[in-house]
Amino acid sequence: MLSPHGGGRVCAVIGHPAHHSLSPAMHRAAYAALGLDWDYQWHDVAPDQLDGFVRGLDKPWRGLSVTMPHKEAIIAFGSPDEVVTLTGAGNTLVLGESPTVHNTDVAGVVNAVHLQRDGIEAITIVGNGATARSGLVGAARLGARRATVLARRPERATGMADLGRAVGVEVTILPLGHTPPAADLVFSTIPTSGIAEHAERLAGTAELLFDAVYDPWPTPLGQAAESTGTPILSGLHLLAGQAVDQVQLMTGLDIDLDTLLRAGLDELARRSAHGAVGGV
Template sequence: MKAAVLGAPVAHSLSPALHRAAYAGLGLDDWTYEAVECDDAALAAYVTSRGPEWAGLSLTMPLKRTVLPLLDHTDQLAVVAGGANTVVFRPDGRYGYNTDVQGIVDALTEVGATAAGSVTIIGAGATACSALAALAEFGAAAADVVVRDPSRAADLLAAADRLNVHVRLLSLTALTDAAPGLLISTVPAGAADGYAERIRVTGRAPSAVLDVVYAPWPTPLAEAAAAAGAVVASGFAMLLHQAAAQVELMTGKPAPLEAMRAAGEAELARRTAVH
């Protein structure tokens, strides 16, 4: 059976290391998993041309919303979050799922973090929508969302409405206010460095932080938050747990989480050594 991760760019993806380790751990010697460069324009042709030897696809940016019209069946979590990062091919059609939500929940749970108290999300993209859905799983009813451009937050506000989570849009300068109980940064490497500097200067940090960036690690945000006493969940943990959920959906077998964790950490260490 075949599977792949699609995105643009995708060469940096850690998913092949994680999924291949899972197949090895499960004894699925005839399964393969590749990284495929694919943008919005090429997605429909790629998805619709997969044959019966295909088990599924992992989707990264910018494809999580683009894929929705191509699905025959969409899981409720993908519907409310407004994006699917997983496609499973079955005899009766293409099924779409969102395992990013599970990845966020598991990454936070792993370090003992909760959504108690105030919650702030940095960013308004597909991952931020998944973060909102994860907060709803924790029972949170509201979140502050920090955005550069409020006019680009329409998809996030629509997801918040479906999730019945109240969102207050804030500018980056608003992060000078009192630190939230939980901070989830969903922006690319470097984009939250200004807030990291504020934590270093003020010594005020959230009680818990999840930074979805996994390389280079620790990020300035994770480093500053940990130094100020925050509990920190890594982007790698989120990636690991969402990949484990994908493996279970595609193979129908429990994911060998620790084998996947070891493989991912080894690959990150290899990349660090190379650079």
């Protein structure tokens, strides 16, 4: 049975891999700012270890941040909230007598976009995985009514159209190589290698760009944003934006996004100075 060190509560990020996550830096900064004697760890948990890991957590454990490849499997370990039910993906497990599963990636998209603008009417989403689904629901909460989904395998993206209908967004699915119609926001959820040849073209189709990747930076989309003068948000903004809600769910206390963003930037600078390899 896994137990924390010290007398406070403990949370952690789990994934495979997980050791490169910036979540520990952000959540520890939140605890310090909130005056909490809590710990936040990282644990590399392979898919076949997930059940044993979660069931082995004892009473002092309060919550888990959940990254790939566990965002779908984690739903089995608690009662899902409305967003988890919509997206089929969770990234937060709050422990206790009645564990609950949440998807704060949707809030992360909303919180990050609000740094640049109040809302959007149309979005282009690159990809159709768990983060893309969260982006679509987030876009609906930002006021979007139209979405273009660019997918490497369009026949596998039909679920995005179903999700769009559920949240009141009209979804058009196109192959990744197509040029989408003009939009307020392009939200890319695919790896750097997949977006590279399309970045310049996509950068010219929206007023704001958002790349869910943050390291290494700049990504091809980040470089395209610089060359076109288009504002861009990175995966660091997404991570900080969703951590705002995670901290609230786990501690019951509110933290500002700037505190988390600064902690992430400081940790990236520290790793760069020490030649550490970054990751999500």
